[in-house]
Amino acid sequence: MSEPHLGPQATRPWILIIVPAAVLLAFFVLPNALLLSASFLKSEAQQLTSQPTLDNYRFLFTRPLYVELFIRTFAVGVSVATLDVLLGYPLAYFLVRTRSRWKGLLIALSLAPLLASVVVRTYGWYIILNRFGFANDVLLGLGMIDERIAFMPSTGAIIVGLAHALLPYAVLTIMGSVNGINPHFESAAMSLGANRTRTFLHVVLPLSVPGIAGAFLIVFSIAISAYATPAILGGPATQVAATAIYNFIIQLLDWSLGAALAVILIVASLLLLYAAGRLGARRAA
Amino acid sequence: MRFSFARWRATAAPWALLRTFVIFVYAFSLGPILITAAVSFNGSNRSFFPPRGFSFRWWERALAPEWLDPLLFSLKLGALAAVASTLLALPLAFALHRYRFRGQQALLALTLGPLMMPTLVTGVGLLQLFQSLGWREYLGFTGLLIGHVVICMPFAVRTVSVSLHTVPPNVELAAASLGATGFATLRHVVFPLIKTGVIAGAVFAFIHSFTDVNLSIFLARPGQTPVTVKILGFLEFGFAPTLAAVSVITLLLPLVLVAVVERISGLGDFIYGEGRRG
Numbered sequence: 001m002s003e004p005h006l007g008p009q010a011t012r013p014w015i016l017i018i019v020p021a022a023v024l025l026a027f028f029v030l031p032n033a034l035l036l037s038a039s040f041l042k043s044e045a046q047q048l049t050s051q052p053t054l055d056n057y058r059f060l061f062t063r064p065l066y067v068e069l070f071i072r073t074f075a076v077g078v079s080v081a082t083l084d085v086l087l088g089y090p091l092a093y094f095l096v097r098t099r100s101r102w103k104g105l106l107i108a109l110s111l112a113p114l115l116a117s118v119v120v121r122t123y124g125w126y127i128i129l130n131r132f133g134f135a136n137d138v139l140l141g142l143g144m145i146d147e148r149i150a151f152m153p154s155t156g157a158i159i160v161g162l163a164h165a166l167l168p169y170a171v172l173t174i175m176g177s178v179n180g181i182n183p184h185f186e187s188a189a190m191s192l193g194a195n196r197t198r199t200f201l202h203v204v205l206p207l208s209v210p211g212i213a214g215a216f217l218i219v220f221s222i223a224i225s226a227y228a229t230p231a232i233l234g235g236p237a238t239q240v241a242a243t244a245i246y247n248f249i250i251q252l253l254d255w256s257l258g259a260a261l262a263v264i265l266i267v268a269s270l271l272l273l274y275a276a277g278r279l280g281a282r283r284a285a
Numbered sequence: 286m287r288f289s290f291a292r293w294r295a296t297a298a299p300w301a302l303l304r305t306f307v308i309f310v311y312a313f314s315l316g317p318i319l320i321t322a323a324v325s326f327n328g329s330n331r332s333f334f335p336p337r338g339f340s341f342r343w344w345e346r347a348l349a350p351e352w353l354d355p356l357l358f359s360l361k362l363g364a365l366a367a368v369a370s371t372l373l374a375l376p377l378a379f380a381l382h383r384y385r386f387r388g389q390q391a392l393l394a395l396t397l398g399p400l401m402m403p404t405l406v407t408g409v410g411l412l413q414l415f416q417s418l419g420w421r422e423y424l425g426f427t428g429l430l431i432g433h434v435v436i437c438m439p440f441a442v443r444t445v446s447v448s449l450h451t452v453p454p455n456v457e458l459a460a461a462s463l464g465a466t467g468f469a470t471l472r473h474v475v476f477p478l479i480k481t482g483v484i485a486g487a488v489f490a491f492i493h494s495f496t497d498v499n500l501s502i503f504l505a506r507p508g509q510t511p512v513t514v515k516i517l518g519f520l521e522f523g524f525a526p527t528l529a530a531v532s533v534i535t536l537l538l539p540l541v542l543v544a545v546v547e548r549i550s551g552l553g554d555f556i557y558g559e560g561r562r563g
């Protein structure tokens with residue numbers, strides 16, 4: 001298709017590209033470059049200086065408070081990704097294989113939460129988990145607890161809220177992978193005498209590994225940079241990377257540390273997504 | 286022996302177990318949203334669930350200027366961001382699809398960059414850019430619009446690209462051989478074929494903008510705040526059922542939009558098509 005347009009018209013793509021590319025360079029690449037440079041500069045009296053330093057990174061990687069913050073953020077990411085794969089896989093498998101008349105509606109319902117802002121979706125968990133909330137009422141009513149428990153702020157509440165918010169991403173990714181598995185493989189295994197459990201464990205599950213891994217990594221990468229849910233369901237004692245960046249930049253006006261933390265988050269996210277992309281590429285090959 | 290997948294499914298105990306589990310997952314996924322909706326009709330001053338008493342007063346408050354203004358602000362921002370990002374995405378997606386040129390891979394990476402990068406980080410970067418250029422007065426609507434266009438563009442580009450792939454390559458050659466100019470081909474042949482994709486891209490962009498928090502918390506300013514950021518700010522102080530009513534409104538608006546567009550142009554296939562790509 002491109003051949004007829006080589007020659008005199010070869011300059012044509014640049015006319016199409018120049019404006020959108022300029023917008024992205026000015027308002028995406030430049031800000032990130034500024035952020036990267038700020039992470040290597042010293043801050044004094046809430047102002048960035050032009051003195052280069054590695055102290056920002058050294059500070060973040062040596063202070064127990066921030067080491068703990070990295071561990072918590074990482075643990076939240078792993079837990080949320082694991083939960084979402086465990087909840088999302090059966091749902092995705094069901095949605096792909098069901099012959100229900102309501103299939104379309106069921107798929108729409110499983111993705112509908114994406115239409116609501118994370119703030120809205122997390123608000124429901126506040127109503128359930130707060131000290132005077134639904135969960136406490138139920139447990140008190142059943143006589144399982146004697147006095148009200150503070151389920152939040154806590155890391156556990158953050159994990160539940162994020163697992164809820166990010167579930168549709170896991171379902172979408174796994175559905176894509178299960179969709180590619182030929183149902184005849186399953187019939188073949190069963191007609192050769194494998195029972196249902198064996199068929200699932202030895203045929204379906206191995207074939208959906210790329211989808212599972214992809215879902216895990218994508219949810220992981222979104223979870224470690226999520227702000228709203230940890231801000232609502234967590235507290236000062238359960239800071240994660242995103243809430244700490246907000247505090248550095250907006251409250252403490254410490255651009256150096258905020259930028260360094262942001263750069264660490266970028267590197268972690270890109271590594272995770274790169275891994276997810278590699279898995280996808282291998283599936284295609 | 287003939288094997289019937291349908292019969293296996295209908296009779297198998299594991300399938301029944303799976304169905305039970307799926308019902309549980311739906312309850313987990315939709316429960317908190319339904320609870321929020323129920324709470325907005327509370328007769329009480331607090332966000333009790335199950336609601337105690339019944340009243341519409343939280344809905345009245347949600348529709349008073351205090352909340353209606355940020356809601357309209359978000360709508361305006363989302364609509365402009367969707368239109369602008371789609372207009373920018375169209376030529377970009379077309380060039381990426383149609384031409385082979387040096388730097389194409391780099392341009393593709395640049396285009397999808399805002400999708401890969403944590404949105405929060407883009408927000409911090411833009412705030413730093415605005416401050417270092419002395420553009421503080423542009424924080425608020427202008428800053429938010431720029432930021433939202435950047436983060437929405439990958440959605441529009443991806444959706445337009447997907448629909449460009451469905452255009453048979455020969456139709457353009459056919460149009461050209463019949464004497465159509467490049468622009469006429471685009472206008473009368475290619476565009477009608479990808480129209481659904483373009484609309485879908487704009488809808489995705491709108492929803493992405495309308496539900497964003499991570500970018501907006503850095504670029505908003507008092508009086509020029511999207512509704513999500515305002516809800517987040519209020520969540521720290523109190524949990525009056527007004528917030529529940531506002532939350533339900535912000536959920537219903539995109540839902541209605543998707544339903545209407547789906548009716549007009551079959552958006553559903555598109556979302557499922559996207560899903561299949563993973």
